[in-house]
Amino acid sequence: MASPDNDVLWARGLHYAYDGSPALQGISLGIREGEILAVTGPRGSGKTTLLRCLSGQSLPGKGEVWFNSAPVHTLGRAARERLRLSRFGWIDSSPRLIPELTAWENVALPLLLHGSGHRAARKAAQEWLERLDVGDCARKRPVVLRQAQRQRVAVARALIHSPSVLFADEPTAPLHQSDRAQVLRTLSAAARSHGITVVLATHDLSLTHAARTADATGAELADRTVALADGRRVRTHTTGGTSNAGPGGSAACSLSA
Numbered sequence: 654m655a656s657p658d659n660d661v662l663w664a665r666g667l668h669y670a671y672d673g674s675p676a677l678q679g680i681s682l683g684i685r686e687g688e689i690l691a692v693t694g695p696r697g698s699g700k701t702t703l704l705r706c707l708s709g710q711s712l713p714g715k716g717e718v719w720f721n722s723a724p725v726h727t728l729g730r731a732a733r734e735r736l737r738l739s740r741f742g743w744i745d746s747s748p749r750l751i752p753e754l755t756a757w758e759n760v761a762l763p764l765l766l767h768g769s770g771h772r773a774a775r776k777a778a779q780e781w782l783e784r785l786d787v788g789d790c791a792r793k794r795p796v797v798l799r800q801a802q803r804q805r806v807a808v809a810r811a812l813i814h815s816p817s818v819l820f821a822d823e824p825t826a827p828l829h830q831s832d833r834a835q836v837l838r839t840l841s842a843a844a845r846s847h848g849i850t851v852v853l854a855t856h857d858l859s860l861t862h863a864a865r866t867a868d869a870t871g872a873e874l875a876d877r878t879v880a881l882a883d884g885r886r887v888r889t890h891t892t893g894g895t896s897n898a899g900p901g902g903s904a905a906c907s908l909s910a
């Protein structure tokens with residue numbers, strides 16, 4: 654099926670419930686290639702559930718999710734797993750690194766799994782670690798790293814194979830306030846330079862503003878912000894020129910930035 658407005662990822666009429674308790678109630682959304690979309694809303698508004706449905710980790714009870722021409726909502730578990738490994742990246746609020754591997758080995762893993770040579774993978778991993786200001790951690794294991802360092806390693810690992818879409822679920826939650834904007838700026842700059850589409854869930858709208866205003870030279874963090882409340886899409890705020898409201902989406906409106 655052709656996507657509306659040539660969106661790389663789009664959803665229509667998504668419903669999801671946990672044991673009969675609704676978490677998503679008819680959300681429709683389209684995301685353009687290379688767009689950085691922030692999904693905001695208070696705790697429990699459905700951000701994580703939406704990201705899980707969009708990335709094929711959870712299947713909606715009703716509705717459709719399409720990645721390009723692939724119907725994610727009808728793919729079997731193995732096909733969704735392959736799609737996630739090859740085309741998607743995921744950053745959680747708590748970094749999940751493999752404790753037996755060093756930082757660079759953790760970061761290099763997606764490349765090694767995709768068949769890259771050891772030397773090339775190590776070089777790329779080192780470059781990503783340096784970009785995220787943890788180059789000196791390359792040979793350390795996660796257990797000796799601080800939480801903020803572990804999260805930067807996790808960000809490097811999510812970006813190293815240049816996924817088509819990066820899902821970031823509260824990626825700065827474990828970081829101190831001072832580190833948050835910097836990691837978000839690095840993430841968004843890296844995504845823009847590699848043409849990676851980003852879906853970023855955060856309950857802290859001020860964070861996206863802080864990352865924008867603190868960056869005198871970089872691009873704005875998000876092109877568009879979609880706000881959720883009680884599993885429904887309630888507001889869209891467009892900040893960049895590459896965005897659309899998506900199928901069934903509300904019209905763009907202005908919030909103060």
Ligand SMILES: Nc1ncnc2c1ncn2[C@@H]1O[C@H](COP(=O)(O)OP(=O)(O)OP(=O)(O)O)[C@@H](O)[C@H]1O
Nearest residue numbers: 671675676694695696697698699700701702703856
């Ligand atoms: N595993 C689960 N089992 C039962 N209910 C769940 C589960 N995960 C989420 N929920 C419920 O679904 C609703 C949406 O939760 P979700 O985690 O998607 O929201 P969120 O906006 O990401 O919240 P937060 O910012 O706290 O992560 C909430 O009411 C939540 O309590």
